[in-house]
Amino acid sequence: MSKDLATLEHAAAKTDARHDHHDLGHSHHSHVGASAPAAACCGSACSTAHAPVAMAPAAPMPEGGLLLLIPGMDCAVEESQVRRALESEPAVRSLSFDLTARTLGVDAPAEAWDAVERAIQAAGLSTERLTQPVSAAETAQRQRREAWQLGAALALALGAEAVHFFAPDTRTWQVVSMAIAAVAIALSGFGVYRKGLASLLRGQLGISALMTVAVTGAFLIGQWAEAAMVMALYSIAELIEARAVERARGAIKGLLDLAPALAEVRQPDGAWSPVPPAQIPVGAVVRVKPGERLALDGRVVAGHSSIDQAPVTGESVPVEKGPGDEVFAGTINQQGALEFEVTAPATDTVLARIIHAVEQAQGSRAPTQRFVDRFAAIYTPLVFVIALAVALLGPWLMGWPWLTGVYKALVLLVIACPCALVISTPVTVVSGLAAAARRGILIKGGAYLEEARKLTHIALDKTGTVTEGRPRLVAHDVVRPGADAAQVRALAAAMAGRSDHPVSRAIASGLAAGAEGALVDASALPALDGFAAEAGRGTTARAGQQTLVLGNHRWIEERGQCSPELEARMLPHEQQGRTISLLADDDGVLALFAVADAIKPSSQQAVQELKALGITPVMLTGDNALTARAIADQAGIEQVQASLLPQQKQDAVQALAAGGASARKAPAMIGMVGDGINDAPALAAAHLGFAMGQAGTHTATEAADVVIMNDDLRRVPETVRLSKRAHGILWQNISLALGIKAAFLVLAVAGSATMWMAVFADMGASLLVVGNGLRMLRRAEGAADRPAALGTASSG
Secondary structure, eight states, X not given: OOOOTGGGHHHHHHHHXXXXXXXXXXXXXXXXXXXXXXXXXXXXXXXXXXXXXGGSOOOOOOTTOEEEEOTTOOSHHHHHHHHHHHTTOTTOOEEEEETTTTEEEEEOOGGGHHHHXXXXXXXXXXXXXXXXXXXXXXXXXXXXXXXXXXHHHHHHHHHXXXXXXXXXXXXXXXXXXXXXXXHHHHXXXXXXXXXXXXXXXXXXXXXXXXXXXXXXXXXXXXXXXXXXXXXXXXXXXXXXXXXXXXXXXXHHHGGGGGSOSOEEEEOTTSOEEEEOGGGOOTTOEEEEOTTOXXXXXXXXXXXXXXEEOHHHHOBSSOEEEOTTOEEOXXXXXXXXXXXXXXXXXXXXXXXXXXXXXXXXXXXXXXXXXXXXXXXXXXXXXXXXXXXXXXXXXXXXXXXXXHHHHHHHHHHHHHHTOTHHHHHHHXXXXXXXXXXXXXXXXXXXXXXXXXXXXXXXXEEEOIIIIIBOSOOEEEEEXXXXXXXXXXXXXXXHHHHHHTOOSHHHHHHHHHHHXXXXXXXXXXXXOOOOEEEEEETTTEEEEEETTEEEEEEEHHHHHHTTOOOHXXXXXXXXXXXXXXXXXXXXXXXXXXXXXXXXXXXXTTHHHHHHHHHHTTOEEEEEOSSOHHHHHHXXXXXXXOEEEOSOOHHHHHHHHHHHHTTTTOTTOOOOOEEEEEOSSTXXXXXXXXXXXXXXXXXXXXXXXXXXXXXXXXXXXXXXXXXXXXXXXXXXXXXXHHHHHHHHHHHHHHHHHHTOOOHHHHHHHHHHHHHHHHHHHXXXXXXXXXXXXXXXXXXXXXXX
């Protein structure tokens, strides 16, 4: 029955260890040495296009740390270089990257700052110390300047092409064409050149090195205009990709705009004054008017209204709120004015935790993404080898002129640029995570987004998952002849009032409210000593010389205190799906208490959807078999395992994973859905853990891989559908990127492709995969198609 949180701390520790084992990758604010993407496009504007970590808002700068501007750090390749450079610096505790602003925050003591800068500079990147972060206005101004610069470079490249085609073929016009092309290359490709040369000097064949060799080679063999056009188009393609990916980035940054900049706080004299949320302490009283967004989490102290919680939980129907109810930052007050007491600082609201979790999720890499990174690490050097073979062996084997062989090799280098391939996965994964967050599904990383499609079984806890989790006392019976009924009820109320378990709370509140005629005076409760919880069984305490237990059916059987008469009294309740708690002392059972917990209206449909996806639902519960079977029948669940302790739930999940409960006796992919506290061992044992977040409680957020923010079980099959869709789009993008490049490689060898055509092909492939990946920002497939059935709507 009652499961004390302290008893399960070891299970939570297991869960944390499991997340470490699953390699969630690095967040925007992460420890040195965390993995970073191995390959990415390095153009003038690729910070948002090719670095998933850059798609989230920057992490806060560590107080008292070093803040550096690194002009050449505009994508994940440079981030990886910085990480490697600082791995050997023991004083560095963590790094905070903002690739859009090209800044790095280093959490390290002041005496280590010089060594940090030297290490970064040794990696080929210049640094400049800053006293404050680069503002958004400065970043926007720099981006506008780059756009104008690229526009001028393209105009000059076109001018060089015009001179090449229309001007007389004289020495003077050749020099003019070469000069114009050189200026165009300098305007558009200076950053690419700098990084490409640095990569070549370090023996790293990255994308910048590839473009540097291609453009330099074209210039040296007299293709000045074409070299300028290639560099200008390449840099512009990077800029276009970055702007396209801003849509995915904006879907996450939009979360930051949900909380208002000011909130009205009651002052000591009773007046109301607007105050920034970061300056509002816990315990302050805040007023929110109709139509306004809430700035902080809190508990209503005055007023009644309906709250639109869709931005946080994805619920489409506003929720009625009154005194005592919880409210969350980012939600919208619709009707009456509310006053609420702040329960969490601005940095620890539900919304803040969602944003932090999404930032971490974007820093992790999905399996397909890691595969693409590994492939690109092999692919780029291989392209160099093939291009070199074409340049050296083509003239010998095919009879080409030497300049023709070199030109074909340079075209190959441009066509083979793996930009489209590298960007194909992060934009899809980030869009999928953003789409899920809009629906109230918090997925903690791309790995979990991909894993969900493989699930074969879903293990479901009963209370709070399949049922509402808000049980109420519906019956009680003093079973010991001659016992003082009022005293027995007072003992039960005292025991139940000390426990946090939903069933105990139902008993305590029911007795206090006089449910079923059992009114207990709260001021007359007996004192208890030695109160303790037995996980999965109940609670025990001493009242004077009397040792008491308030426990479930199983525990009373273990104590040898069950009898046929008692079983007969419990049977009708259990057949109705009620949970029985028994108060007993050393001499036997004193009373029984029946608690009813209604099934959620959405549970039956969720189970049907899981079955339609080919997933077998299994109920795992600590309740007795009769109650579990009754609830399972209402939900449509065939497989039930009851009377399980937390460790036994873990064992059951492991048995399912090994195929022990499967007719085909084959290993299975198991998902576990629970409350994130009592089910922590089972969540840790499952391949994918889903927590019913209750609007994002700390424990739920930490305990699972996926958090369902509104506790709607239908979000589980929706996550599976989203995973299947993401997987399909990922492989569509990979096929598009490789297919287009393969076709142009053939054209290049055949002599039917020019360098600027190759750039257009690369740009087209990149934009195709970006656009395809952004389709994930639409509502999850199925959820959007059946709004009436699911009773939800997109909050985006």
